[in-house]
Amino acid sequence: MAGVALQGKQVVVTGASQGLGLEFTKQLLDKGNTVVAAVRNPSAGLLQLEQAAPEGRLHVTQLDVSSTASITRWAGGLRDNCRGLRHVDVLINNAGVYGSKVDLKTVTEQDMIACFKVNTIGPLVVVQQLLAAGLIGGFGGKTLIANVSSKVGSVDDNRGGGGYPYRASKSALNIVNKSMSIDLAGDGVMCVLLHPGYVRTNMTGGQGLIDVQESVAGMLGVLESSKPLNGEWYDFKGEKIPW
Numbered sequence: 001m002a003g004v005a006l007q008g009k010q011v012v013v014t015g016a017s018q019g020l021g022l023e024f025t026k027q028l029l030d031k032g033n034t035v036v037a038a039v040r041n042p043s044a045g046l047l048q049l050e051q052a053a054p055e056g057r058l059h060v061t062q063l064d065v066s067s068t069a070s071i072t073r074w075a076g077g078l079r080d081n082c083r084g085l086r087h088v089d090v091l092i093n094n095a096g097v098y099g100s101k102v103d104l105k106t107v108t109e110q111d112m113i114a115c116f117k118v119n120t121i122g123p124l125v126v127v128q129q130l131l132a133a134g135l136i137g138g139f140g141g142k143t144l145i146a147n148v149s150s151k152v153g154s155v156d157d158n159r160g161g162g163g164y165p166y167r168a169s170k171s172a173l174n175i176v177n178k179s180m181s182i183d184l185a186g187d188g189v190m191c192v193l194l195h196p197g198y199v200r201t202n203m204t205g206g207q208g209l210i211d212v213q214e215s216v217a218g219m220l221g222v223l224e225s226s227k228p229l230n231g232e233w234y235d236f237k238g239e240k241i242p243w
Helices: 019-030 044-052 068-081 109-132 164-183 212-224
Strands: 010-014 034-039 058-062 090-093 143-148 189-195 233-235
Touching (some): 010 019, 010 109, 019 034, 019 044, 019 212, 058 068, 090 109, 109 164, 143 212
Parallel strands (some): 010 034, 010 090, 090 143, 189 233
């Protein structure tokens, strides 16, 4: 199952206030899509984008992906809060946290749980609740779900150790994506994992090898490519990541 042309689509982006999420929103708007930006608190940059966007093309909505109650309320209210929204063509589960910088001696149960709630459980429940609301797949049409993971969640690629909360939560997201790609295939839903690369964002403290523009353009290119997407994992250059 190959990708889709990202023009004229209704797209949901979580974690859209800054970094990769804000850039996803910008580039998707530039391509002529309608975007639902789901954020805990809208940034000045996102609000400026909302003011500049054509009417009805950008909907800023409140969502805390660490809270199942918040996700349930958000998904259930999308049709009422986003006029014209009837179906989600593309969902980009981008919201994520790095969590505490801990090692084997200092990592705690709470460190692990905090990362898992946002990075693993959050994307799962977002899909679950959009499905319950009848907004993805089914009679409304096909849906492409892109879960933004990280290469540090690769077991095969782990050469440095450490990073227990973040690594484990992203590795768990990978298996969640794989199961969803099987369970939802009959409903016209594809699920793919994306690795953005080592990007200069607030999460990386401004460190990195590429900027958000290059990373997001590459990831959107993967979604629009002829590559088989369902159940697969690609980086922003379109190269497969080992599990």
